[in-house]
Amino acid sequence: MGFRLTPQENSFYDLFAKSASYLVSGSRELTTLLGVPHDEREAVATRMREIEHAADEATHAIIRKVNSSFITPFDREDIHGLASTLDDCMDMMDAAVDLIVLYRIGDLPSGVSDQVEVLSRMSELTADAMPRLRSMKDLSGYWIEINRLENQADQIYRRLLAGLFNGDFGADTLTIMKLKEVVEELEAAADAFEKVAHKVESIAVKES
Amino acid sequence: MGFRLTPQENSFYDLFAKSASYLVSGSRELTTLLGVPHDEREAVATRMREIEHAADEATHAIIRKVNSSFITPFDREDIHGLASTLDDCMDMMDAAVDLIVLYRIGDLPSGVSDQVEVLSRMSELTADAMPRLRSMKDLSGYWIEINRLENQADQIYRRLLAGLFNGDFGADTLTIMKLKEVVEELEAAADAFEKVAHKVESIAVKES
């Protein structure tokens, strides 16, 4: 019988994969929110909240595991940092959904769909990359693509704000202020995904 | 005669305790500001500025001590990081006070008092936890409670902004913009307290 790593050691990767899988579910709810009638948004927000809670649990499971493990696959601090940055992505997507409902926003400019599309792609790439932490191989494609998508998100965000401010969407000042909060939260989510990629890159650099 | 750690080694803890004690003083001035007539706010801001300067001095004392000590109780970088994150809490509470005076804001919505109450509690918990860095024991209660308070602060903040935007406070657009700056600065202070707690948690994880 060959040598096998203990299940304990392996499961950090499983926990990261689980944590990132919630990002995929969360970004799907975000996409759903944009398509449903306004009076069904609250129901989407409730499901989003549940996903956010489950993601929170996954983050805490990682932290607890770090604190109780004698050996960890990479630096304790890095595990800590990666877990909490993944959590930030979720928190910000959840916040965007929450704000759309709380601010009783009506129609959303089409640029918001573009932002959400980028976040969906980022979620999938991130969930897809997590299992590769085990071998630390084939990760550079992931972080290069995330960086590219973050630049794209940045362009969408700036043009969207410029459009709002220059009256393209025909909204009154208070509505512009509300929409600005939402598009900023979505942009912050894209930034958080980039931070996850930077974290993964710096772990890979250290461990290589 | 028993063995005793040298005073030099001990005093890092004293310096952190001192630094955090300014946060308690600062949060008290914040609370005072909300209760005094508008024309007495400038006097509160002056006292706040003095506390902020004293806190700055405490931060620099820690940095100087790190640079000149041969042995430090935990990683130099972590001492550095903790000191500057504590300083951020102070800076942000000071900034909020400054903005209220600078923007010549009149009445404040009641949600601002709720934000300040959470910051007061966070200040006390943080000041209370610093001496326990020495033993690295009984700290988990502190960071769990700070996390809980930060979630509460987040809820207050979002509902407060939603209320402002939806006209609950009956303010004009420019006043809403000014109030938004103040509540955002207070929310940033709550985030900074959470970062202090994360820092303490990650130091405890490393040193355990």
Added chain:
Amino acid sequence: MGFRLTPQENSFYDLFAKSASYLVSGSRELTTLLGVPHDEREAVATRMREIEHAADEATHAIIRKVNSSFITPFDREDIHGLASTLDDCMDMMDAAVDLIVLYRIGDLPSGVSDQVEVLSRMSELTADAMPRLRSMKDLSGYWIEINRLENQADQIYRRLLAGLFNGDFGADTLTIMKLKEVVEELEAAADAFEKVAHKVESIAVKES
């Protein structure tokens, strides 16, 4: 013949110096932008974009070098962190230029020139300090001065926003919102320069 460090080892310092030199070029374009007629701003923005791309290339050259070097002059993570924080300074100055053009902003309040003057000084100090990373000597003057400038930037920023909100500039609400975005981006650039200085300070602390 005396002992000489290999060119490979040396060139990290050269790369950091190069990266920081783009900040000087970028801050010069920012200054130019404030002086040209509005219809020449787009041309400045185009040159700024080119500088930003060149700076990006310099950042990636550092990252590639870290990944392929067996020996590095200081911690891989710190090299990584310093490179990406330098990049943030550039990105934020570029974003400010971009926003001024995108939002079709007319005249800018004089406080914006004060912000840009501080950024120019910060760029020069930073470019000037990079070669001293080699000896890790005479760096404290640099970070002390950057901290002082950042405090000054903070004062300018707050007074500028207060002036905008209190009607000193006589702008309508939407114009105030646009100008706010620009002054915030410039303030974020000043913060990023301070983060570079903190990074240099913490590297110096570790290596000493």
